[in-house]
Amino acid sequence: MGALIRALFIRWFASLRYLFRGLKRLPRNWRESLLVIDLTHSPELLPQAGKVSDEFTVIGLWHRLPKEKPSDKAFYSILIVAWYLPALSYRWSLKASAWLWWPLALALTPPFEGLDGHAQRERVAIVSRGAWSKLLLLGLTMLVPWLLLSWYPGIKDWLEPVWPAAAESAQKLLVLFPPPPAGLRYGLIWLAVALGGLLAWHSHNLLAAYDKVLGSPRGYSELTPEEQQRFKSSARPVERLRLWLIVVLILLGQAVALAFIHDRNPPLAEHLVRPWLLQAL
Numbered sequence: 001m002g003a004l005i006r007a008l009f010i011r012w013f014a015s016l017r018y019l020f021r022g023l024k025r026l027p028r029n030w031r032e033s034l035l036v037i038d039l040t041h042s043p044e045l046l047p048q049a050g051k052v053s054d055e056f057t058v059i060g061l062w063h064r065l066p067k068e069k070p071s072d073k074a075f076y077s078i079l080i081v082a083w084y085l086p087a088l089s090y091r092w093s094l095k096a097s098a099w100l101w102w103p104l105a106l107a108l109t110p111p112f113e114g115l116d117g118h119a120q121r122e123r124v125a126i127v128s129r130g131a132w133s134k135l136l137l138l139g140l141t142m143l144v145p146w147l148l149l150s151w152y153p154g155i156k157d158w159l160e161p162v163w164p165a166a167a168e169s170a171q172k173l174l175v176l177f178p179p180p181p182a183g184l185r186y187g188l189i190w191l192a193v194a195l196g197g198l199l200a201w202h203s204h205n206l207l208a209a210y211d212k213v214l215g216s217p218r219g220y221s222e223l224t225p226e227e228q229q230r231f232k233s234s235a236r237p238v239e240r241l242r243l244w245l246i247v248v249l250i251l252l253g254q255a256v257a258l259a260f261i262h263d264r265n266p267p268l269a270e271h272l273v274r275p276w277l278l279q280a281l
């Protein structure tokens with residue numbers, strides 16, 4: 001128990017001391033916990049504690065058991081269960097809650113993580129000049145009028161005497177595609193629209209300033225190191241907004257799925273999430 005308490009204290013102290021560095025590493029650590037580490041990966045009392053002594057690893061204790069007398073075998077068996085069973089339980093709880101937490105890990109991913117300068121230029125060029133921008137503008141063009149008409153029902157009454165055809169089309173649109181009631185889903189749609197508008201605005205400004213750079217890899221290579229750094233600083237908000245837009249769309253999809261499940265099978269939905277969250281959808 002003393003060793004376990006010391007290990008927990010070391011973890012807490014290290015997490016608080018390197019809080020911002022830990023948050024920066026959170027997405028990568030989470031991906032490793034979900035996709036790399038499995039049941040056969042031996043847990044350690046502390047990260048890399050096996051380099052200090054193999055007794056701090058479950059494999060080291062397991063290999064030591066045949067060499068010990070019966071009383072020590074019982075002692076080390078207790079250590080294995082007390083030290084490493086909670087670690088395995090925590091590992092699998094992370095995997096089980098992946099559907100809820102992986103959008104957060106994605107949102108905390110640093111912009112252009114692991115990409116060199118040319119890969120960053122290519123990513124921003126795809127967002128600013130490729131199908132990404134066209135789909136984004138198309139989505140905003142379709143969503144904003146739909147949301148405004150659902151938010152202000154009086155607009156239909158105002159349109160009818162001025163532009164009857166538009167008022168009739170708006171009424172048909174809201175009948176075919178009724179907006180969700182005011183709640184979390186509605187707020188996420190508005191947040192996605194706001195992020196999409198900011199992304200389109202930043203992409204347009206970046207395109208206006210670095211059209212030659214985004215159009216050809218040669219244009220990036222011709223920049224001086226200071227100009228390349230300035231380009232990366234200007235492109236970073238575009239990548240950050242792109243990540244957040246993806247996260248909001250994922251959360252919106254989850255909210256829609258939970259609302260659908262709640263309509264079809266309320267007991268199942270209430271088993272998955274808290275009742276107050278279902279009411280907020």
